[in-house]
Amino acid sequence: MFLRRIFSVFLLLAPCALFVHAQAVPAEAANEARIDRLLGQMTLEEKMNLIRGDVEPAATNQGQAGYLPGVPRLGVPSLRFADGPPGVLTRIPGQAQTATMGVAATWSVKDAEQNGVAIGREARSLGIDVVLQPFINIDRDITFAVSVCSSHLARVPMLV
Secondary structure: OHHHHHHHHHHHHHHHHHHHHHHOOOHHHHHHHHHHHHHHHOOHHHHHHHHHOOOOOOOOOOOOOEEEOOEHHHOEOOEEEEEOOOOOEOOOOOOOOOOHHHHHHHOOHHHHHHHHHHHHHHHHHHOOOEEEOOEOOOOOOOOOOOOOOOOEOOOOHHHO
């Protein structure tokens, strides 16, 4: 009788224990396993294309900064990169954003976030996956020359 109770408790709790154990696997470990599996299935040519990039087919090319073709047979999507700032720079005219140095000069996290949200929405509408901005200029010249570019956030370390 005692063994029967122990066994029934075990049967009731075992699925819970398995569920808890399955939940305990960190997401990073699951991602690493998936990455290792995908890399093992890729050819050398496919791996090289993900490193060096490629020219996007003319039918969809917007003149953006870069293109990684992906691996369709493994479900790895292509990635399109666009230069910025300000805004998303492609052949398709877009909205002009405030120059990032102007945004930095406001010292407003809210304004910077709103600027980023607008840029992100525009990128998404153009099918751009990665926007290469904003830049942070931490160039320090020992001759005290000024290195200023309006597309950078600032040269002030406090802003970095």
